[in-house]
Amino acid sequence: MKITLVVNREEREAAVHGPESLLFVLRERLGLLGAKDACLQGECGSCTVLLDGEAVCSCLVMAGDAAGSEVLTVEGLGTEDELHPVQAAFVEHGAVQCGFCTPGFLISTAHLLGHNPTPTTDEIREALAGNICRCTGYGAVLRAVESLAGERRS
């Protein structure tokens, strides 16, 4: 089956076989390798994308059920020349160790700040509870997000 969806503001067509996930289609059919293929059960958050504006695990979305939707992956967040403010803050605060979880954290953070521009530390922790960093680099991630909340507060 073929589906059409808007990925990173561009209309794309993709072949879909059986009940495979949106994550699989993004990576294997559309060549977008930002969202990561890791736990495949919604535990790790490294495949987080925005689906019609909601942050979801793309491994738990049936690709056939995403037809006609708008998807934003980390590739659509910013460009190399013009980083998204969340990306810039992560770079500034060294909130990247191995980098595997980073795309998921960036999308979850962008989603959080879109709904709540000035989250408290507790709100940041809760909003990012579905993203796991096995390097345990949470301190730097937290500082990066807090800096953005601080800027927006002042």
Place this chain on the structure above:
Amino acid sequence: MNIERPSGLEEGLEALAASPEATLLAGGTDLMVEINYHARRPEHVIALRRVKELKEWDGRRLGAGVTFRRIEQGPIRALAQLARTVGSPQIRAAGTIGGNLGTASPAGDSHPFLAACDAHIELQSRRGTRTLRWDEFLVGVKRTSRQDDELITAVVLPEALPRRQEFAKVGVRSAMVIATVSACVMVDDEGQARVALGAVGPTVLRARRAEEMINSESEKSDAALAEFARLVSEEVKPITDHRSTEEYRRHAAGVLSRRLFERCLRT
């Protein structure tokens, strides 16, 4: 594979009547895990995310397609509390209360609330509508009374919900965890308590003897509360598995029930 994506309830019921063997897809947070791990490969899927009637929440009638994210922000205290413990923000954005019922896991996070308030589950098919009480609907481990041509359409809450209601669950961390034990306690204006426990039996259960005992005590003394906890521990039917032991679950069920009951008394 064939996927149908109805946008209205009539269309959905028709699709299911024509293909009662079809696999139903709501938020995908359970089904897609089975598919990703090659435990299931459905030939025919009916995706329910677009069915607008299922997303309606009107007072005590809660559409099956309402997500835990919406429930978390809703006005019902213990329901919002339990929704906040479901998975992670990503899981709550997708997962629905209807899906939680359809999966019928013994650890289903919404079940203790539904059992404590004696909620009903509404099922619809082309043949008509029927409404089952929670214990008529949840009949075993991952088993429900839903017929193949029926959709879970709504949860119907009782007319009056006790104002004092508390939910909590025990697990290895606060997020992304399947309950080791979960509990919901409600105390109505007459002081009558109801206690429901999850993950300690094939389905959620009510601790009826503990309820009766504490409801007959006019003074909720330390001794009465300790006996209440002991009866809960005795009444639950947990097993030992990879997540915990029978012994720990019995203990935690008693502690949790007493703690939630005391919280109710303080509010």
